[in-house]
Amino acid sequence: MNPASLRITEIFYSLQGETSRLGLPTVFVRLTGCPLRCGYCDSAYAFHGGKTMGFDEILAEVARHGARTVCVTGGEPLAQKHSLAFLTALCDAGYDVSLETSGALPIADVDPRVSRILDIKTPGSGELEKMHWDNLAALTPKDEVKFVLCDRADYEWARDLVRQRKVNDLAPVLFSPVWETLPPADLAAWVLEDHLPVRMQVQLHKILWGEKPGV
Ligand SMILES: C[S@@+](CC[C@H](N)C(=O)[O-])C[C@H]1O[C@@H](n2cnc3c(N)ncnc32)[C@H](O)[C@@H]1O
Ligand SMILES: Nc1nc2[nH]cc(C(=O)O)c2c(=O)[nH]1
Ligand code: SF4
Ligand SMILES: [Mg+2]
Secondary structure, eight states, rough: OOOOOOEEEEEEEEEOOOSTTOEEEEEEEEESOOOOOOOOOOHHHHHHHSEEEEEHHHHHHHHHHHSEEEEEEESSSGGSSSSHHHHHHHTTTTTTEEEEESSSSTTTTTTSSSSEEOOOGGGGGTTTGOOTTTHHHOTTSSEEEEEESSSSHHHHHHHHHHHHHTTTHHHHHEEEEEETTTTTHHHHHHHHHOOOSEEEEEOHHHHHHOOOTOO
């Protein structure tokens, strides 16, 4: 019995809609609360509310779905005191674990078995100044860096940062358009034109089911 608990918005089973794990049946654990306010956030329903759940209760709910991959997201998972211990508990239980995180909180102490999906917030997000830049030094090739792009100006900013800081030498880089804001075909054309060593991706779950909780 582990006495620690977390505030949880939802636990659901779906196809991973992003990253190199795209398409894999995955259990998502969405933690409540976030210190950022990105203008495009599709998960604002996780800013408040939620339910306090003990580790054992969460692990039992995750196991019920019968998947071997788990994605911990939010809200901002690393903003909760017990999230590091929870990530370790998931690894100890044998899951392939990924973490979606904003870049604003330190990732260095996350269990090394976890694949950390590190957002670098762009000027268009409105939250660039919250970036914890030391996170770049903690990256390993099993992590991924994601830029979610609002427009051409965001694209050029991200492209120049990738080139200057050689971000793709640290971890694979993902470029993702803000849903229904930046046309995916525009982003695809820019990446091709610039021969940029990044993976352009579109959120698969929204193509399949639209933008709503629980998918
Ligand atoms: C909801 S956030 C939760 C995890 C963490 N707070 C973060 O920002 O990485 C999960 C991912 O969804 C992305 N995202 C949020 N709203 C989006 C949108 N409207 N279009 C595309 N991606 C979006 C975020 O940039 C992040 O990569
Ligand atoms: N299907 C699906 N894949 C996802 N990958 C990352 C998500 C997230 O909200 O962090 C997400 C999500 O909300 N749904
Ligand atoms: S950091 Fe993540 S959860 Fe928080 S507002 Fe930005 S996209 Fe939404
Ligand atoms: Mg999502």
